[in-house]
Amino acid sequence: MLSRRSFLAAGFTTGLPSLVPSADFGEPFTLGVASGDPDPGGFVLWTRLAPDPLAEDGFGGMPQEPVPVQWQVLADPAGRTVVRSGTELAVRDWAHSVHVTVTGLRPGRPYWYRFKAGPYVSPTGRTLTAPAPGTIGRPLRMAVCSCANYQHGYFTAYAAIAAEQPDLVLNLGDYIYEQGSDHLLGPGGNVRDHGGPEAVTLADYRRRHALYKTDPDLRAAHAAAPWVAVMDDHEVVNNWTNLIPAERRQAAFRAYYEHLPLRPAARPGGTAVQLYRRLRWGGLATLHVLDTRQYRDPHLCGAGFNDCPAPDGPSRTMLGLDQEQWLLDGFHRSRARWDLVGQQVFFGQRDRDPGPGRLVRQDAWDGYTAARMRVSEGWVEAGARNVAVLTGDVHAHWAGDLVLDYDDPAARPIGAEFAVTSITTGGDGTDVDPVTDPLPAVNPRLKLHLRHRGYLMLEITPSTLTAAFKIVRYVSRPGATAETAATVRLHDRVPGLGAATA
Ligand SMILES: [Fe+2]
Structure with a gap:
């Protein structure tokens, strides 16, 4: 488990109202992170909270309650510059999956991203925005x-x-x-x-x-x-x-x-x-x-x-x-x-x-x-x-x-x-x-x-x-x-x- 200091170091806030005591679930990022469908201004970010991914009922070992998941888009892989951030609610009805539509980014460049739920910080993923309309850049x-x-x-x-x-x-x-x-x-x-x-x-x-x-x-x-x-x-x-x-x-x-x-x-x-x-x-x-x-x-x-x-x-x-x-x-x-x-x-x-x-x-x-x-x-x-x-x-x-x-x-x-x-x-x-x-x-x-x-x-x-x-x-x-x-x-x-x- 990460200490309070380590997730502060990751740039996430601590003041978020948590609906679930974090002790109620273990490491939730067992299924990794993903991004998809890029356009010139953004993409979709994905994760799903599943501390027990193969749980018999299909709910991944998560409690009934909704869980706030913070997300960040980063300008560099080390996460020194956070360019967008927000919070999505992961709900049981959708198996505590999270889909974030990110907009307003610069076209045609790489970004990185990560999530936090309870005290846990996800691995960092790499993604890209599509080039600006009509432009032809790199292959x-x-x-x-x-x-x-x-x-x-x-x-x-x-x-x-x-x-x-x-x-x-x-x-x-x-x-x-x-x-x-x-x-x-x-x-x-x-x-x-x-x-x-x-x-x-x-x-x-x-x-x-x-x-x-x-x-x-x-x-x-x-x-x-x-x-x-x-x-x-x-x-x-x-x-x-x-x-x-x-x-x-x-x-x-x-x-x-x-x-x-x-x-x-x-x-x-x-x-x-x-x-x-x-x-x-x-x-x-x-x-x-x-x-x-x-x-x-x-x-x-x-x-x-x-x-x-x-x-x-x-x-x-x-x-x-x-x-x-x-x-x-x-x-x-x-x-x-x-x-x-x-x-x-x-x-x-x-x-x-x-x-x-x-x-x-x-x-x-x-x-x-x-x-x-x-x-x-x-x-x-x-x-x-x-x-x-x-x-x-x-x-x-x-x-x-x-x-x-x-x-x-x-x-x-x-x-x-x-x-x-x-x-x-x-x-x-x-x-x-x-x-x-x-x-x-x-x-x-x-x-x-x-x-x-x-x-x-x-x-x-x-x-x-x-x-x-x-x-x-x-x-x-x-x-x-x-x-x-x-x-x-x-x-x-x-x-x-x-x-x-x-
Ligand atoms: Fe096939």
Whole structure:
């Protein structure tokens, strides 16, 4: 426990009216600190008080009462200059999580932050503000990640992301997995244990999120940079569509919000959560973050790879009408050098049938081809200068060209897709995969495929977008080093990868 003097030294006040005697809870910052969704004037700061993170009732060992949490934004990592400060009330209804919307800061620079609750001071996190509107400053260094199954391995790739000290971390979902301890990763079994059955209730989802944040590598990745996070399916249940019971969706959405640095607009109401949104990085990049789960039409033929005989009607939707219109409007209004579309499921065609048939994954955009065409034509008609789609979900690295007509070998690229591999899901990677290795031969638009765990590191300048495909060679034990297995570069006003693939 810190002495009165040590938290005075940290610059926090002592005169704050405390509604709870501090003796009523122990060290509460077990889940770390986080920041997210930066704009030119600020960002969101997050923490959650949980002295007993895995407490059975999902409340993290906190008392019933609200607890005031002081926060500070610092101009330097040592905390010599406090530039903003305030107090938020952490309440039991939201599992004593805290979301602070900070405004009025200077654009395009790093800041640091910390919290205090009772006598306890949190670790210090690093974050950034976005550049001023229209300006192009330093290159943007953005890490992209998805799919971190705790049972499948160690979060070594998160530690590597933390070490990169990126400007942004884009998390494309499967941040947690809902599966129970009995859900085994094939031969060799699980590396770690979820410690309970499949998450269904609010208490289950809260405990699962808390378990993930007990991992020091995940906490380090949050503390290193602001995150832009969006969910995929496993934050609720495998391959969910809006047919999943409302009560379960509500529980999963609420726990997701409680554990991520999301803006108040993303606070779930009823059975809906607003996660699609747009972030601008000056005049350099606009990031359109999509939600491909909540508003989609049901699968026509299940979620897996199959040759669906049912016709994909022209009105079927992946994004829902509102989000689709919002995206197309965004392409029209964007003045950025780079339009980045962060989303969950594979966008370009991936056909497993070497013959004339089409054996495609129905859960991905291949199962929603009319919607894919509307979105693709939308950015072409809008005259978007450079488009790159960033994708999660597939547990392997991929890079490919996007076209309007995948059956036309002469079709010119209209953009590129980079799909990021998993942090751990699938366990240790391989050099060969007999199922996916033939795909580039069948789909000449697919240029690069790697089967190890890892993340993507993008460096974006006005003239180039360079994607470093990072891999770790094992996750079944800690300590792998992150290697750059391939590098791909896009050039301003040259859609697609061309011959650029390394
Ligand atoms: Fe996944």
